[in-house]
Amino acid sequence: MPAPIRIHLTPEEDRLLLQLSKDPGVHPKTRKWALMVRLAGTGWTAPRIARFLGLDPTGVRQVLRRFLREGLPGLAYRKPPGAKAKVTDALAEGQTHLRKQEEIRAFLRTCLAEERTWTISQLREAVWEQFGLWLGHNTLHRHLRGMGYVWKRTRYVPAGRPSPEEEAEFRRAEAEGKKGAEAGVMAVGYMDEAGFALSLPPAYTWVRRRESKGVPRVRGKGGRLNVLGHLVWDGEGWRLWYALCRGKVGGAEVRAYLDRVAEGLGKPLRLFWDHASFHRSKEVRGRVEDWGRRGLGLGYLPRYSPHWNPMETVWRRVKGYLLPRRHYRDLDELEKAVRLALQALGGVEVVF
Numbered sequence: 001m002p003a004p005i006r007i008h009l010t011p012e013e014d015r016l017l018l019q020l021s022k023d024p025g026v027h028p029k030t031r032k033w034a035l036m037v038r039l040a041g042t043g044w045t046a047p048r049i050a051r052f053l054g055l056d057p058t059g060v061r062q063v064l065r066r067f068l069r070e071g072l073p074g075l076a077y078r079k080p081p082g083a084k085a086k087v088t089d090a091l092a093e094g095q096t097h098l099r100k101q102e103e104i105r106a107f108l109r110t111c112l113a114e115e116r117t118w119t120i121s122q123l124r125e126a127v128w129e130q131f132g133l134w135l136g137h138n139t140l141h142r143h144l145r146g147m148g149y150v151w152k153r154t155r156y157v158p159a160g161r162p163s164p165e166e167e168a169e170f171r172r173a174e175a176e177g178k179k180g181a182e183a184g185v186m187a188v189g190y191m192d193e194a195g196f197a198l199s200l201p202p203a204y205t206w207v208r209r210r211e212s213k214g215v216p217r218v219r220g221k222g223g224r225l226n227v228l229g230h231l232v233w234d235g236e237g238w239r240l241w242y243a244l245c246r247g248k249v250g251g252a253e254v255r256a257y258l259d260r261v262a263e264g265l266g267k268p269l270r271l272f273w274d275h276a277s278f279h280r281s282k283e284v285r286g287r288v289e290d291w292g293r294r295g296l297g298l299g300y301l302p303r304y305s306p307h308w309n310p311m312e313t314v315w316r317r318v319k320g321y322l323l324p325r326r327h328y329r330d331l332d333e334l335e336k337a338v339r340l341a342l343q344a345l346g347g348v349e350v351v352f
């Protein structure tokens with residue numbers, strides 16, 4: 001029986017071996033060899049390692065002896081002689097490999113932070129131009145997954161940013177309102193409007209491979225359903241109110257909605273909304289003082305800041321999850337579906 005192979009690892013060597021064994025961008029054989037050496041460093045024998053990994057003890061001994069002779073560089077996967085050089089050969093020298101790999105990852109992070117979209121093919125060309133390395137499609141895919149990136153559809157975001165003064169004023173007013181809500185003397189609310197067409201935007205779903213699920217699209221003016229809603233925090237929990245409106249929503253509709261809200265107030269309400277034109281219309285401005293006397297105060301969110309309005313989350317949940325059908329035959333059918341979705345969130349309908 002061959003004598004046991006003794007391996008003693010320094011803390012730095014053990015750290016590098018652990019990093020190699022878990023790195024998805026490293027060749028699978030190199031990851032397995034790094035694990036073998038770490039197990040041997042804890043006192044495992046070659047036969048025990050072989051049984052654990054389902055391998056032949058002879059192969060395990062070869063890996064351990066190679067590590068004793070060459071150190072970390074001995075664990076780099078080597079293509080058979082004559083094979084064309086790959087990225088795994090170019091990056092295979094122990095700590096040099098890890099440093100080079102981190103340079104590539106830093107470059108990828110810089111690219112992906114730019115205001116543009118990237119495909120795997122475009123990133124491969126960018127890495128080639130920067131480092132002279134032609135990464136395989138699957139290799140680059142493993143790198144990106146290991147870095148926490150996923151393939152995902154883009155979304156629209158505001159084009160501008162609020163001024164520091166606007167942001168500071170809103171935060172002050174919101175904090176003051178929440179403090180009053182916690183004390184039970186008032187409530188804080190957020191209002192917004194959303195539109196629903198008979199054909200909703202396509203969404204993700206599970207389908208069989210090489211098949212697709214279509215969403216019928218209504219051509220012309222099939223009708224549109226608009227929803228006004230506000231979400232209120234009273235110090236104990238959130239409550240949702242909404243109103244359904246067929247056709248256009250303007251200053252008159254907003255005024256009528258807020259008239260009904262002001263009628264049913266049990267305690268003062270500080271309501272925040274965005275800078276939509278009909279929020280500043282004559283119909284609305286002419287009623288602000290009257291609403292204030294009845295306990296309904298209005299405030300504005302900073303410009304370009306829809307993410308500070310919790311109602312955006314309500315609309316996102318309704319459109320993305322609570323309306324699994326993406327097409328409706330008429331407004332009656334759509335209105336019923338939207339009402340059921342809002343009621344599922346605990347919404348109370350406001351009729352005006």
